[in-house]
Amino acid sequence: MAFIYWLRLHLKKAFDRIRNENLKKNALTAIPFWIASIITGLVAVLYTKLFLAAENLTAYVIGLHTWLIFILVPVCFLVAWWLVQKFSPYSKGSGIPQVMASIQIMGPKNEEKINRFLSIKVIVVKVMSSLVMALGGGAIGREGPTIQIAASVFKIVYSVLPKWWPKIAKRNMIVTGAAAGLAAAFNTPLGGIVFAIEELTKTHFSYFKTAIFSSVIIAGLSAQALLGPYLYLGYPKIDGLSPYIFLGVALVAIISGLLGSGMSKVILMLFAWKARFQFKRDHVFYVLGCSAIMVVLAFFVDKGILGSGKELMQTTLFTSQKYSVWYMPILRITGPLLSFTTGAAGGIFAPALGAGASVGSLVSGWLHLSETNSNLLILSGMVGFLTGVTRSPFTSVILVLEMTDRHSVIFHLILAGMIASLVSIIIDKHSLYDHLKTQYIKDLEYRPEPLTENVTEGPVQGDAKAKPTQYQ
Incomplete structure (x- = not known):
């Protein structure tokens, strides 16, 4: 605290010496x-x-x-x-x-x-x-x-x-x-x-x-x-694409968008069910149950259910193992579903991308596509699944593009994002984040009040109001 006070004092002295008020502000x-x-x-x-x-x-x-x-x-x-x-x-x-x-x-x-x-x-x-x-x-x-x-x-x-x-x-x-x-x-x-x-x-x-x-x-x-x-992620090989690959992109977008939205729906249903728990031991049993399912699936089926899913993305994009087994999308959806609903900390961005990659990889195997065409469907699945969860197609597209530096396929990925955004509405009109945000606000017993702070003025202190700047 002493350092903060010292810093505030010397900053004030320094800026008091600046004559230009606009520059100072x-x-x-x-x-x-x-x-x-x-x-x-x-x-x-x-x-x-x-x-x-x-x-x-x-x-x-x-x-x-x-x-x-x-x-x-x-x-x-x-x-x-x-x-x-x-x-x-x-x-x-x-x-x-x-x-x-x-x-x-x-x-x-x-x-x-x-x-x-x-x-x-x-x-x-x-x-x-x-x-x-x-x-x-x-x-x-x-x-x-x-x-x-x-x-x-x-x-x-x-x-x-x-x-x-x-x-x-x-x-x-x-x-x-x-x-x-x-x-x-x-x-x-x-x-x-x-x-x-x-x-x-x-x-x-x-x-x-x-x-x-x-x-x-x-x-x-x-x-x-x-x-x-x-x-x-890296630089996946994307060249020599088939002129009809957009049909595969659309198919992957429909499947991944529905699955992303469906996973979100199941997560919300589990949260609603857990909200009826009356004793702390009920939550303990639920967490242990989720971990037990994860362990059984990892030990007896495939360890691919564990982790964020980044390893699966890298494997399918940068190795010869292009085609996922039929049950991999199920595992990559089950893993985040069990982990996220425990109530521990952890994000769903990367797991959603991993689940989408497994969908794209699986469809590529169905269609027996080449390496480059498979890579595009994998990226499309990532965009589609993340869009199904977040309902933010352009954020999903830009993220995947910047993760791979493959801007030549921007139109294919925008197509995937838009299709996934449209089909996901069939399952739920709102995103997982919107539902959770609303629930958090209800938990706080929030009641709307007149805003005293907006984009054109800072928080009111006394009667002082601030004119907007580019940093407000």
């Missing part, structure tokens, strides 16, 4: 975004390394003695669930619905409620629970958690700003933080920007476009400074 409003972006990039790198270490340790243990999964998986599932329930209940799951809920209930009177979604405690519990879950072979990803972590970082930076600082809309800080988090997690700057526009905010983008652009770039560069420039 723009500089002051930009600094919090830049600082938070650098922190986000560093935290994302550390989290990535820890997550990969946990997955590698799981693979090592299973390779040493396969029977150890009968101990490792149940223990890790139970510990991951307990950490969330004991210390921070709203650290569970992906984290994206919590960020969406925070944005929707934004207002001075709801500060305590927002702190349940975004805080230092949330960051710590989110990281610990998801790492334990990954160690236990849970079919989870780190991308959704990174978004909640990044939004928390931006909110924390906002909260330490002194009273004399130019007003910044907290809502825009959180939206920008989420975009920076996705960019740092996937190394996909455009994906982060599109995600903020398509999924998180209904406000006019022009009010804070500079904040998002600069924050995404800084967070991404901070991550690259430590990890180096990299693609999340």
Whole structure:
């Protein structure tokens, strides 16, 4: 605290010397975004390394003695669930619905409620629970958690700003933080920007476009400074495509979109069923039951049910093992379904991509396609399944494009995203994230109140109001 006070004092002295008021205001409003972006990039790198270490340790243990999964998986599932329930209940799951809920209930009177979604405690519990879950072979990803972590970082930076600082809309800080988090997690700057526009905010983008652009770039560069420039997946071979391959793309999009939306529906049904549990032991039995099913399927059927699914994506895209066995999509849907509904921390972005890749790979085998055509269907399945879960087709397309640097097939993937978005409505009109966001708000017994903070003015302190800048 003494350091923060010293920093505030010297910053004020430094900026008091600046004569140009517009320059002073723009500089002051930009600094919090830049600082938070650098922190986000560093935290994302550390989290990535820890997550990969946990997955590698799981693979090592299973390779040493396969029977150890009968101990490792149940223990890790139970510990991951307990950490969330004991210390921070709203650290569970992906984290994206919590960020969406925070944005929707934004207002001075709801500060305590927002702190349940975004805080230092949330960051710590989110990281610990998801790492334990990954160690236990849970079919989870780190991308959704990174978004909640990044939004928390931006909110924390906002909260330490002194009273004399130019007003910044907290809502825009959180939206920008989420975009920076996705960019740092996937190394996909455009994906982060599109995600903020398509999924998180209904406000006019022009009010804070500079904040998002600069924050995404800084967070991404901070991550690259430590990890180096990299693609999340790599460069799959995409050339010499059949002129009729768009028919296969459409077929994969229909199947993967329906399956993605269907998995989301089953997850919501399980959550509704669990909500009727009256005793904590019921939740314990459920977690142990999920882990037992995971263990049995992994030991007796295929270990492919374990983990985030990234290994399956890399195998089908970059090796000769193009065609998945018929039951692999079932396993890749069952794994996230069991892991996500335990109530532990863990994202569903990467598992959804893995499930979509298994669908594309399976259909490629049915059609006996060549390597390049198979790769396109695998990418289309990834886009389609993620769209079925999130209902954000353009975010899904941009993410897959940036993960593979294969922009030549952008029209094929847009086709896949749009078809998947349309067919998924057959099962449910709303995305998994929308349903969970609504439930989180209901859990907090939120009641709508007049907004005192919007895109054109910062949070009200006394009678002071702020004019908008590009960082608001």
